[in-house]
Amino acid sequence: MQYQGVLRKMQTEIGSPIQYYLVFESDFLNVNQVLDKEISIDFIKFQCLNCGNDRPIYRQGFCKTCFYEIPSAGDWIMRPELSTAHLDKEDRDLEYEKKVQLQPHIVYLANSSNIKVGVTRKTQVPTRWIDQGAHEAIEIVEVPNRYLAGITEVALKDHIGDKTNWRKMLTNTVDNEDLSEWKNKLRPFIPKEAMAYFIEHNTETHLAYPILQYPEKVKSLNLDKTPSFTGKLKGIKGQYLIFEDNTVFNVRGSEGYYVSLGIH
Incomplete structure (x- = not known):
């Protein structure tokens, strides 16, 4: 074939x-x-x-020119706290940014090599966790826009990592953790603007790979x-x-x- x-x-x-x-x-x-x-x-x-x-690929599947021009490669993609559509402020294309940023976002804990905090659009659950190779994950807050998710992630990053060790993930040298316990441990550090969106009762999602x-x-x-x-x-x-x-x-x-x- x-x-x-x-x-x-x-x-x-x-x-x-x-x-x-x-x-x-x-x-x-x-x-x-x-x-x-x-x-x-x-x-x-x-x-x-x-x-x-x-043309040579620069980042995220785009050539250098496109990467620095198109709205889907703005800095707020990798750094959600830089989102400004909720303020009606344009980065590269306000209509596109509103469509992506002004929708429900999840801040979560995922365990792929170690526990990390992350952000994704609600529509990307559980796809985002799968893409990271997480074997378990749990949602912490569900907020109405990307900016709130971003500032929550930044606040929690002071207390837990935000990177996956891809080598450990692939060799399966991973620890099982109690994500519900971690979620409650991190709760006091959630910014007050996002505290109302804390998800009280939920369970871990477990993922199995081929x-x-x-x-x-x-x-x-x-x-x-x-x-x-x-x-x-x-x-x-x-x-x-x-x-x-x-x-x-x-x-x-x-x-x-x-x-x-x-x-x-």
Whole structure:
């Protein structure tokens, strides 16, 4: 089987285990179905996810020009506390920013390698947790806009991490934690503007990934340095493909790369 197209982050479907899909322009692949098969990945060219041109990808699947111009790559994406649509203030495109920022957002705790605090739009639950490779997660507050979520995250970051150790996540050297206990421990540090949105009663979500074999130590596949790779697929976690020889490939980190994908 042969597929060709520009890489975008894998789409997911909740299940036990989670189902993963690589979606191309005119075709898609349920990646779970090719576990234990040989897969070849060959880099052909760049294709910016915004302009479609063959220009080196700068960040988030975009060429440098698009990254600094388009509204979906504004600083408030990575730093929600910089959101200003609730003040009617434009960053790059107020209409777009209102659409994305002025909707319910969740501040959550997720455990993928260690406990971390994060922010996502409510519509992205549990997708966001899956993309991070979390095996358990819990919601802390549900607020009406991105700014409130951002200032809550910033306040809680003083007391708990906000980064995933992707190597630990992929080798499954993870600790199970009582997220409900952590949530209540962090409650006093929630900013007063967001305290009314605290979620009193909820339970942890547990997530299971399609993995036949975890890598012992990981080596990352970079298509710039290794434009052709072949390996036996042994698992999928977060946005990573895990191969038998301990190679891992970050699909999301390679958005905007146009590839040929062979299943043998």
